[in-house]
Structure formats: structure tokens, C-alpha cells
Amino acid sequence: MRRAAVRHGDPTTTRGFVMAYSSTFHDDGRKIALSGDEATCGNCKGAFKIYGTGKGISEKGRDAVLDGDPVLCPCGKNRVIVGDNPGIFLTTNEESAIVRVAAGSFGIAPTLAPSARVVDADDSEGTYPAPVSDAKGKTDCSYLDGSTARIDAPADFYKHVNSVVVRPGQQTTFDFPGGGPGVATEYAATVNGRPVNIYVPAQAPKQGYGVPGQQEIAKALEAVPPQQYKDLKRVSINPVANLQDAIWQRKYNDPEFSSGATASIDQGVAFYPWKGVSTFPQRYIDSTMLHETGHLWSEGLWSDPEKKREWQDAVASDRQAPSQYAQKNVTEDFAESANMYWSSKGTPCETEGRDRYPARFTYFDKISR
DSSP states (O other): EEEBBOOOTTTBBSBBBEOOOOOOEEEEETEBBBBEEEEETTTTTEEEEEEEEEEEEEEEEEEOBBBTTTTOOSSSOOOOOOOOOOEEEEEOSSEEEEEEEESSOOOOOGGTTTEEEEEOOGGOOOHHHHHHHTOOOEEEEGGGOOOSSSOOOOOSSSSSSOOOEEEOOOOEEETTTTTEEEEEEEEEEEETTTTEEEEEEOOOOOOTEOOOHHHHHHHHTTTHHHHHTTTEEEEEEOOOOOHHHHHHHHHHTTTOOOOEEEEEOOOOOOOOOOOSSOOHHHHHHHHHHHHHHHHHHHHHHTTTTHHHHHHHHHHHOOOSOSSTTSHHHHHHHHHHHHHHHHHHSSSTTHHHHHHHHHHHHHHHHTOOO
């Protein structure tokens, strides 16, 4: 049977969409989904893991997701659907799984990282992470094992404890980090009494791209610890891409790199359009906000060079980064580790995090007092 590989942004049978961030496989510029990636569900109103069955394509032990594979959400009615013009197919029989790439599409081999491989079905590395929990309902802490593209904790790990008040919007102009000056709506907000303005552009992103709204941003601010929002003055939702993306594409040797968000004390946090995403699960906005405000924390903290040196020592001691993105540099490692630290703290996954990354956790224990 010939089945197409599912990609980031492809739909599901319950009006959801696929979120594929972890793979280095690409089909016409869109990442192929792997088992353990997530899709939303129009019935269950959340994001849930996909069980991939494409044993002919494997990366870090995770099989590709194929047309019709199930999304493991409570309704049991959600399956992924391949979108228009797929370019990668699996033809399976009793003996093997054969990858076929449609004429004119991007080839697989040039896009693979060293960790990725195309395998015979009998040599498949299995499905990772496990699509369901064990009989005792053990919490899935696999997001801490360093194999994922970025840290995204289970949704209920992001603790919405801050009091966030948002006043009605007022029309203004704002100099967006992506796109420059433009008409905007300013929402004057407070986080536990501390002012943080939210800027929403009048200009919409181009077709095929989406941005979160002020409600999702305000909700995410509820989950940011005071150490990370003390220097936050503004959050902007940008209508066009980060103007610095070309620099990062060269630096990271990744022509498809695009910023989901950036942050600095002077700029604040800036969100940019996300390709193929129209509905934003709160979990991903929470995760991104926690990461980006981590940059504000490190920027202020590392005005003392000794604090930065201590972080570099912690990174060297642990020997493993908590995500693929954390491997980019010590600044991204700090932001990803902050997300890991705060999201796991007080949960069943905290012990695993401390076991895997003892020096990082000790560092955060010290600076968060």
C-alpha cells in the first residue's frame, strides 16, 4: 500500500493540524512529522501525540507519520490527513518498506542530519517516545531526554499562577522588530501589578502564516516566574518575519531557519509569524514565552561575567544539552534550560531532570533564590 508522509501544518479529521518541529526530513520545505510529534483536535481542544507507523523512515528511533495515522486524543476519532502535493511516500509489503520520492520534490538524502536514517522495516529502531503511558499512568518525561527540537513540557506543567490584568486596547503606532513602524493596538497589561504592554499589528501576516493573539500572550504571562518578567516591558506580535533570520540561517547553516520569537531587555519579547499554523495551542505559547523571557534573565544576570562563567561550567559538567536547539550556543541553552527547570519543578519529572542535568539544576536553584 502506498501512503504519503505527513508534514507540518497538514490537517486532521477533527479540524486539527499537525505540529512537526523535531525532524530533519523535509518535503518541499516542510518538516516531516515523526511519531511523538503532536496534532491538535477540534473535538478535544488541545494538542496530543501522533502515533507514527512509517517504519521505513526513522530518526532517533522515531518513525515517520503517514496519512491516516492516529492522534492519541480522548475522542479516539482523530487521524492525520496528508495535505496537497505530498512528495514522500512509503510503499510497504511483507518484506520491506521502500521510500519513494515524487519527481521534482526535495530529495531525502541531502536533508538528513547524521542522526537521521532511512531503514529497512526489520531494522526499525522502534517508536519513540512511547505513544501511551504504562498501566500505572506514569508521567511521560521524555521531553527532558535531549532528543527533541525544543523543550515543550506537558501543557499542565506550565503553572498559570500570576495575576494578569489587560485593559481594553487603544490604537497607536509601534516600531515592530519585524516590519518597522506600523498601526497597532496597544493593550496595557499588568503582571502581578507590574506593567507590560502588548502590541498587536493592524497588518495581518501573509497567507499560510499565523500569529497568536493578545489573549494567548496574556495567558502565557500567567506562567512566567518573577525572575524572568522583572525586566519585561513589552510583548509585540509581529506581522512579518524577523529581519535577522538571514543572519541566523547562515550562522546555523540552516536555510529554512525562521524565528518563532526573539527577546532582549531593550526590545522585549517579539513573536513572529509561524508557517502553516493558524490555531495556537496555549502550551506552545507558554513554552515560547518561558524560553524568551529566559533570555531577559540571562542578559541581566550575565552583566556579571562570573555568573556567565558559572553557567558555562555547568553546561560542560552535564555534558548533554536538554534539546537540539540548546546545542546552538550557551544563551539558547540557558533559555531552554530555564523552560525545563520551571516547567518540571514540583512535578513528577523534576527528579528525572535533576538526574539528567544536575549542574544546570544546581545553577538555577542558586540564581532563583
